[in-house]
Structures are given as C-alpha cells and as structure tokens.
Amino acid sequence: QVQLQESGPGLVKPSETLSLTCTVSGGSITTGSHYWYWIRQPAGKGLEWIGRLYTGGTTDYNPSLKSRVTISGDTSKSQFTLILSSVTAADTAVYYCARASKEVTRYFLDFWGLGTLVTVFS
Amino acid sequence: QSVLTQPPSVSAAPGQKVTISCSGSSSNIGNNYVSWYQQLPTTAPKLLIYDDNKRPSGIPDRFSGSKSGTSATLDITGLQTGDEADYYCGTWDTRLGEVFGGGTKLTVL
Numbered sequence: 022q023v024q025l026q027e028s029g030p031g032l033v034k035p036s037e038t039l040s041l042t043c044t045v046s047g048g049s050i051t052t053g054s055h056y057w058y059w060i061r062q063p064a065g066k067g068l069e070w071i072g073r074l075y076t077g078g079t080t081d082y083n084p085s086l087k088s089r090v091t092i093s094g095d096t097s098k099s100q101f102t103l104i105l106s107s108v109t110a111a112d113t114a115v116y117y118c119a120r121a122s123k124e125v126t127r128y129f130l131d132f133w134g135l136g137t138l139v140t141v142f143s
Numbered sequence: 144q145s146v147l148t149q150p151p152s153v154s155a156a157p158g159q160k161v162t163i164s165c166s167g168s169s170s171n172i173g174n175n176y177v178s179w180y181q182q183l184p185t186t187a188p189k190l191l192i193y194d195d196n197k198r199p200s201g202i203p204d205r206f207s208g209s210k211s212g213t214s215a216t217l218d219i220t221g222l223q224t225g226d227e228a229d230y231y232c233g234t235w236d237t238r239l240g241e242v243f244g245g246g247t248k249l250t251v252l
Contacts, residue, residue: 058241067145068180068188068231070241083240117187127176127235129193136187 023048025118025134033112033141039105043118043134044098051076051096056121056128059092059103061114062136069114073121074101108141115139146171147232149244156252159222163247165215165232171242175234177215179208182229182246191230192217224251 029041043057050057059071072082074092082090086105094101105112115136121128148166155161165177179192190199192208195215207218215232232244 060241067246068233068243070243073241081240084238124194124197125176127178127194129176129178129190130180130188130233131190131193131199133187133189 023120023132025120025132027116027118027134027137029116029137029139031138031140033108033139035109035141035143036107039103039108039112039139039141041103041116041118041137041139042100043102044100045120046099048120049096049099050074050094050101054123057092057094057101058117058119058121058130060117060119060130061112062117063111063114071103071105071116110141113139113141145245146236146239146242147234147244149230149232149247151245152248152250154250154252155222157222157224160218160220161222161249163217163219163230163232163249165217165244167213167215167234167236167242169213170238171213171234171236172210172215173213174237177208177210178233179206179215179217180231180233182231184228188231219249222251227251 024046056073058073089106091104117136118134119130120132176194180188181191182188195210196208229246236242
C-alpha cells in the first residue's frame with residue numbers, strides 16, 4: 022500500500038519561497054507509469070492543481086502558477102519537492118501531495134497524503 | 144470560478160438517492176474521463192470513481208458515475224449519515240491541466 026506524507030514549514034513570510042517535500046513509502050517515484058501531484062486547498066474552498074512530476078522526470082504546471090512553481094524528484098529518497106516562490110497571503114492553504122495512476126488512458130488520483138497547512142504570515 | 148461547475152450543496156434523507164452534477168466543456172469532460180473524490184470533514188480527498196464510472200476496490204456500489212457529452216454525474220443511493228462530505232469532480236483540460244469542480248456539500252437530513 023502506497024503512503025504519502027507531506028512535510029515542510031507551516032509558516033512562510035510574504036515574498037519568501039515555500040518548499041514542501043512529499044515522502045513516498047510502499048512504492049518508488051521512478052517505477053511504474055505514475056504522475057506525482059501537488060494540489061492545494063484554501064480553507065473552506067475547493068481543490069486547486071499546482072503541478073505534477075512524471076515517473077520519467079517531466080513536469081506540467083498550472084498555467085496560473087507556472088512562473089513561480091518548480092517540482093522535482095529525489096529518487097534516492099523516494100521524495101518529490103514543491104517549490105513556490107514569491108508567496109503571498111493567497112498561497113495560504115492545505116497542501117496535498119498525491120499519486121496518479123491510469124488503467125486505460127486517463128490518470129486518476131488514487132493515493133493522497135494527509136495534507137499540510139501552510140500559512141503565509143508576516 | 145472553477146472550470147467545472149457543480150452545485151454548491153445537495154441534501155436528502157437517509158436511504159434516499161442523491162445526484163451530483165458536474166458540467167464542463169469539450170476541452171475537458173467532453174474529451175477526457177472524469178474522476179470523483181469524496182472529502183470527509185477534516186480529511187484528505189479520497190478516490191470514489193475513475194474513468195467516468197469505475198469504482199476502486201472497497202468503494203460500495205451505492206456510488207456510481209456516468210457521463211454524457213460535456214457533463215458527468217455522481218449518484219449515491221441508500222444514503223447514510225456517513226456519506227456527509229464534500230464531493231469533487233475532476234478531469235484533464237487540454238489548456239489548463241488538471242481541473243476540479245468547486246465541490247458539492249452533501250447533507251444527509
């Protein structure tokens with residue numbers, strides 16, 4: 022059973038850079054045909070896709086966040102990382118990492134981390 | 144404003160059936176499979192339906208999904224109080240990437 026766990030600072034100051042890590046256990050980020058996702062959810066609001074990392078190393082980003090986002094993987098530790106620069110209060114949210122798998126052609130998010138709250142606060 | 148449109152809330156009595164709609168366009172639902180996620184209070188989302196109408200192992204057949212054109216539907220029959228949650232549809236958009244509905248809050252009266 023795959024498990025994902027987010028980690029990182031709970032408080033970040035405006036204009037600084039947020040860095041979160043997702044540790045994957047029970048599986049590897051380099052095997053299989055999977056995408057590894059970052060998704061966030063502001064309090065009381067819906068889900069927003071941030072970006073994803075493919076097993077082979079390619080990435081896709083939300084166009085609205087693309088200029089500030091980098092997602093990368095550390096295969097030796099089975100971790101992948103989210104870096105979000107120049108944060109503002111609008112980036113305050115619960116951040117989830119998740120795995121996407123496919124059965125036919127379309128990927129779906131089959132395993133999620135518990136989420137970690139990040140507050141942008143001066 | 145979410146790319147996929149869901150009703151903000153639905154409600155029904157225990158044992159009844161409820162339907163949650165998800166409306167999109169040809170750039171998302173019209174050309175991609177839809178997934179549905181259940182988010183119980185204070186927990187992470189959980190996969191409920193994938194590829195429009197398939198259930199992962201462990202999801203009861205009270206939950207079913209369907210799609211027609213640019214709209215998808217989640218049906219829940221035999222409602223239980225434990226079904227009270229937020230429900231999200233999701234799919235891939237050719238321009239925007241992964242997109243979700245705004246979420247529907249289900250209340251079991």
